[in-house]
Amino acid sequence: MRETFVDTTTALLAEDPRTALVLADISAAAFAAAARRHPDRVLNVGIREQLMVGVAGGLALTGLRPIVHSYAPFLVERAYEQLKLDLDHQGASAVLVSVGASYDRAAAGRTHLAPADVSLIDTLHDWTVHVPGHPGEVPALLRGAVAAEGSAYLRLSTLHNDRPRAGDGSLDLVRDAGPGAPLLVAVGPVLDAAVAAVADLGVSVAYTHRPRPFDVAGLRALAGTEVILVEPYLAGTSARVVSAALADRPHRLLALGVGRQELRRYGSPDDHTRWHGLDAAGLRRSVSGFLAPALTPAGR
Amino acid sequence: MTTMTASTGRAGAAPPGPRLPAPVAPLLDRIRAGREFGANVYSTVDVLWVLYDRILRITPETVEAPERDRFLLSKGHAVAGYYAVLAAKGFVPLDWLDDQGGPTSRLGDHPDRLLVPGVEIGSGSLGHGLGLGVGTALGLRAQGLLTPRVYVLLGDAELDEGSNHEAIAYAGATGLANLTAVVVDNSSATHGWPGGAAARFTVNGWTAATVDGRDHDALHTALTGQDNHRPHVVVAVVDSGE
Incomplete structure (x- = not known):
């Protein structure tokens, strides 16, 4: 870049x-x-x-x-x-x-x-x-x-997805799991890992390279009651924007990103992606845990 | 010079109390409205008056003109004299001076360029004016505007802020000739400037003049003493605590 x-x-x-x-x-x-x-x-x-x-x-x-x-x-x-x-x-x-x-x-x-x-x-x-x-x-x-x-x-980052996506920064629906499905919003270079993480889960995935101004209208159009944010910077950075956008709707939000703790470890960017749970396996763990209550059959 | 004032020099015994340029004194009193001002308000008025009365090519009609000279007040707390001078020169209406700092006033305890005509920068946090002045001088030069000069007024204590020294070193190294810094030196820097404030500039290639900050003719000579090859600093020395 x-x-x-x-x-x-x-x-x-x-x-x-x-x-x-x-x-x-x-x-x-x-x-x-x-x-x-x-x-x-x-x-x-x-x-x-x-x-x-x-x-x-x-x-x-x-x-x-x-x-x-x-x-x-x-x-x-x-x-x-x-x-x-x-x-x-x-x-x-x-x-x-x-x-x-x-x-x-x-x-x-x-x-x-x-x-x-x-x-x-x-x-x-x-x-x-x-x-x-x-x-x-x-x-x-x-x-x-x-x-x-x-x-x-x-x-700009040295990390990137396999291919570029055009668009003006409005939420771009990359994977559609149908109406009411949980919505994962991936910002910038975390998209490929996010898509891989939910490949076999009923989760829609939307992409943006423009977190500000956040596409509030697009979010309201795409979101059901479960929203997952995956951002390549501090976890929760866009949580306030999503919460405000959905303030009139009951919803749950999982905000993933880079942790606040100083790891005091070197290694490679891929190592840190893994340590912060932003690789496909880590994201899958977090998303599955977040959705587990919703997936619990009714009556139990 | 269009107005004789009570502060054209310090020859002879200094009269007690502040001596102010005649057009400014009643306006400053109107802003003061019975409050106490620190001595530093009075010590800055002379250099402000000499700049606006005799040097700066700017009028209320040319506050947006690309060819105007720029004056950037970096020590934003020296604001009462600034407002008084701007009012005396017609940049702001006289009735703005009443209730300065009040809920409907456009004149805060630090100036805001978006609220006050003729104010080039909003300031208050020390150490921002000189960097903005360097950028302004560079921007004028890049657009072929070679006539306007950029003046930035700082205090000797403000020089404590390291950001100033980033600007001083760079402006000197690149020979930013359209930039003039004015340091009002009232010996208020906690750890002082051994050898004088001007030395911090001259070691980086600036020209410098150190003058009596109450002597209008000496200020005029110093403020127009640029060699047009290097940035220039005028250190205006006033009494300690002023």
């Missing part, structure tokens, strides 16, 4: 003189050619994330459309107050693009893990969040975000 981001951003910088890119050393080498062509609009501030976001705010105040890029923990967590004040409070907007989602850099340890990024962005008002599930989804999402007016967060 990082490569498609670099290619698309390089093209956008050439196509639209309103576009600017702000970096804090991360990926600077990949943008060297773009920086030579557009030295005033490709700005690498060095390892200075507060300045990176502050500069984006200033650029936006002059009418430019900044794309801001770094590792997720440094882009969202380290410079959070700059996102809140230098963008939102100023009425300025930017497109944030992170790499290093959740545990992509598992062997690097806690400093490079950022499962809480979407939760933090979710404390801000009116942001669009894109979590592509495949590199092929990135160009359209990035172009759409840059062409829009508001702020957006694109969360």
Whole structure:
């Protein structure tokens, strides 16, 4: 996904003189050619994330459309107050693009893990969040975000599904188990594991690469009384949105994702997927347990 | 300079109490409405007045013009003098000065750019103005707007915030010539700045002038002392605690 981001951003910088890119050393080498062509609009501030976001705010105040890029923990967590004040409070907007989602850099340890990024962005008002599930989804999402007016967060990962899915982020029914069936909503790269997990269960599966704004109308149209959320970041991040969307209906919600506990283990992203129960086997365990009461025959 | 004031210099014995630019004094009193202001409110008024009266190319009619100079108040708590100067120059109606901070007022204890005409940034949390100023200066340059200057006003204690030093180092390294920082130095930084605040900038390649923060002519000279190749800092020294 990082490569498609670099290619698309390089093209956008050439196509639209309103576009600017702000970096804090991360990926600077990949943008060297773009920086030579557009030295005033490709700005690498060095390892200075507060300045990176502050500069984006200033650029936006002059009418430019900044794309801001770094590792997720440094882009969202380290410079959070700059996102809140230098963008939102100023009425300025930017497109944030992170790499290093959740545990992509598992062997690097806690400093490079950022499962809480979407939760933090979710404390801000009116942001669009894109979590592509495949590199092929990135160009359209990035172009759409840059062409829009508001702020957006694109969360790129080394994990992905087998194939890209188009669409505007509305819930896309991937597997239909019929009216009233439990609905599993998978966000971004967890789709393939989720589909495999419920292959022989009567569960419908819907996909989205846009958890914010969440497709509330689509959820209301597809959901019965059981909803399962599977998100590749902090478990429960979208639980409040689902609960609010279904507030007028009796329903049960299982919200799966990355756990809060610091594991203090290295290994690979696949190891962490398993440890957080987000592989097909782990998801199947959680979903089966959640649905077990509902599957209990009446009268027992 | 269009208005002689009671604060054109410190030659001779300083009279007791605050000395304010004549057009600003009654407006500041109107905002104050019997409340006590800290001395820092008064110490910032002179530099604000010199900027708006003699330097900044901005009027109430050009607050949205791309070619305007930008003034970013980073130390957002120095707001009473700021509102008084904006009112004196016609950016905000005089009756906005009443009930400042009240439930229907547009004038908070920190300024909000979306509520107050002429205010370029909302500030209050220290250490945000210089980064926004660097971005503004870069954005103007990228669009070929080479005339406007960007002024950012900070306090010496505000320099404690590390974000400023990210901006100082980068602006110096890249020769951001359309950026001018103004540091009102009332010796309020808890651990001080040995060697002076200006040294933090000059070591990174900025030009600097340190002047009496109450001397309008000295401020004018310093605030227009850019060499047009490097960013510039003016340290306006006022009495400790002001």
